[in-house]
Amino acid sequence: MEGLFSLRATPRVLVPTVSAPNHKPKFSISGTRMEVQKSKKLSVACVRAQQSESKDGSATVSPLSDSQENALKIKEWEVGRFQDEIAATQGIRIRRRPPTGPPLHYVGPFEFRLQNEGNTPRNILEEIVWNKDKEVSQLKERKPLGMLKKALENAPPNRDFIAALRASNLRTGFPGLIAEVKKASPSRGILREDFDPVEIARAYEKGGAACLSVLTDEKYFKGSFENLELIRNAGVKCPLLCKEFVVDAWQIYYARTKGADAILLIAAVLPDLDIRYMTKICKMLGLAALVEVHDEREMDRVLGIEGIELIGINNRNLATFEVDISNTKKLLEGERGEIIRQKDIIVVGESGLFTPADVAYVQEAGVKAILVGESIVKQKDPRSGITGLFGKDISV
Numbered sequence: 001m002e003g004l005f006s007l008r009a010t011p012r013v014l015v016p017t018v019s020a021p022n023h024k025p026k027f028s029i030s031g032t033r034m035e036v037q038k039s040k041k042l043s044v045a046c047v048r049a050q051q052s053e054s055k056d057g058s059a060t061v062s063p064l065s066d067s068q069e070n071a072l073k074i075k076e077w078e079v080g081r082f083q084d085e086i087a088a089t090q091g092i093r094i095r096r097r098p099p100t101g102p103p104l105h106y107v108g109p110f111e112f113r114l115q116n117e118g119n120t121p122r123n124i125l126e127e128i129v130w131n132k133d134k135e136v137s138q139l140k141e142r143k144p145l146g147m148l149k150k151a152l153e154n155a156p157p158n159r160d161f162i163a164a165l166r167a168s169n170l171r172t173g174f175p176g177l178i179a180e181v182k183k184a185s186p187s188r189g190i191l192r193e194d195f196d197p198v199e200i201a202r203a204y205e206k207g208g209a210a211c212l213s214v215l216t217d218e219k220y221f222k223g224s225f226e227n228l229e230l231i232r233n234a235g236v237k238c239p240l241l242c243k244e245f246v247v248d249a250w251q252i253y254y255a256r257t258k259g260a261d262a263i264l265l266i267a268a269v270l271p272d273l274d275i276r277y278m279t280k281i282c283k284m285l286g287l288a289a290l291v292e293v294h295d296e297r298e299m300d301r302v303l304g305i306e307g308i309e310l311i312g313i314n315n316r317n318l319a320t321f322e323v324d325i326s327n328t329k330k331l332l333e334g335e336r337g338e339i340i341r342q343k344d345i346i347v348v349g350e351s352g353l354f355t356p357a358d359v360a361y362v363q364e365a366g367v368k369a370i371l372v373g374e375s376i377v378k379q380k381d382p383r384s385g386i387t388g389l390f391g392k393d394i395s396v
């Protein structure tokens with residue numbers, strides 16, 4: 001069941017036949033293999049191509065009639081509903097895109113009407129995801145996957161993100177540090193006015209960071225892929241995490257072409273099937289996947305997925321911004337901690353870490369790595385910010 005209605009992250013999706021009670025499409029697209037696209041234009045084009053393929057394989061383009069376009073819109077709307085329903089069964093409350101409401105002719109005084117909650121995101125994470133979804137569909141049109149795949153040949157070589165964390169943990173006896181190049185956030189506003197990403201990255205490296213995290217979201221975090229590329233091309237040796245809101249596998253390829261060594265996958269946004277599929281793509285591309293959870297349910301989902309090597313526990317709830325570092329401890333207690341040790345998964349304590357006592361607390365809870373932004377990026381000299389964070393100079 002789950003596999004049938006995979007999200008648009010999945011390149012090829014079997015669209016189920018669902019009959020609309022009051023609408024009889026004049027043609028059937030059931031069983032058609034098509035990519036579920038938000039962009040109606042693209043989907044229409046896709047079905048058109050399917051439709052027009054003749055027996056001898058030659059393609060002729062025949063325009064869709066109004067009723068065919070309507071049938072397609074209904075399918076798209078229905079698939080969108082299924083996606084949200086599947087996500088909801090996994091406790092995911094983030095909807096991938098704004099509800100559009102059923103096509104007009106699909107509702108009526110005597111027909112059933114599904115509620116359209118309106119186009120207002122329920123929280124900041126949902127708003128970011130909706131925005132990202134739009135952004136990605138536009139980018140994809142300019143740089144289709146085929147083009148990205150070619151660009152991979154010229155991508156900078158991969159560095160081993162997880163090995164760097166393990167090595168740093170062994171070398172210093174502290175959790176390996178992923179230091180975040182972060183200019184701003186929706187919860188904290190601007191963190192640093194004089195923001196030179198390369199200078200900050202170099203300072204982090206000198207200060208003993210094992211890896212770096214580079215925010216690439218522009219709208220909410222004032223980050224960019226340009227920053228990622230600049231840092232990568234400046235010869236910084238620490239492996240780089242692309243800190244993005246991934247809603248589409250296309251973004252993983254894109255991150256790799258820009259020199260990322262790891263990418264973030266957020267369990268509050270991505271259903272299990274997406275996480276499975278995306279971690280496989282990461283492996284194929286030689287990227288580490290940092291799978292982020294923030295509550296027990298997300299942790300249990302992720303622990304049930306084969307092949308997960310790196311889990312981040314976010315102490316900040318991305319929907320409410322509340323920060324509580326005891327979250328890391330809570331999620332590592334008991335059986336969960338046991339499974340993590342057995343599977344040799346590296347856990348990263350994320351967000352809200354400011355002092356040596358904070359670091360000791362999450363280390364005691366079982367993390368082998370930490371992800372820190374605000375407390376070190378705000379220091380005049382981020383290098384000494386690292387020394388302050390650990391209460392010790394950890395540089396090589």
Ligand SMILES: O=P(O)(O)OC[C@@H](O)[C@@H](O)c1c[nH]c2ccccc12
Pocket residue numbers: 180182243292314350351352353371372373374375
């Ligand atoms: O600045 P802090 O509190 O040290 O947090 C860093 C990092 O954990 C945080 O930026 C983060 C964790 N997960 C995210 C997901 C998206 C955006 C940002 C984040």
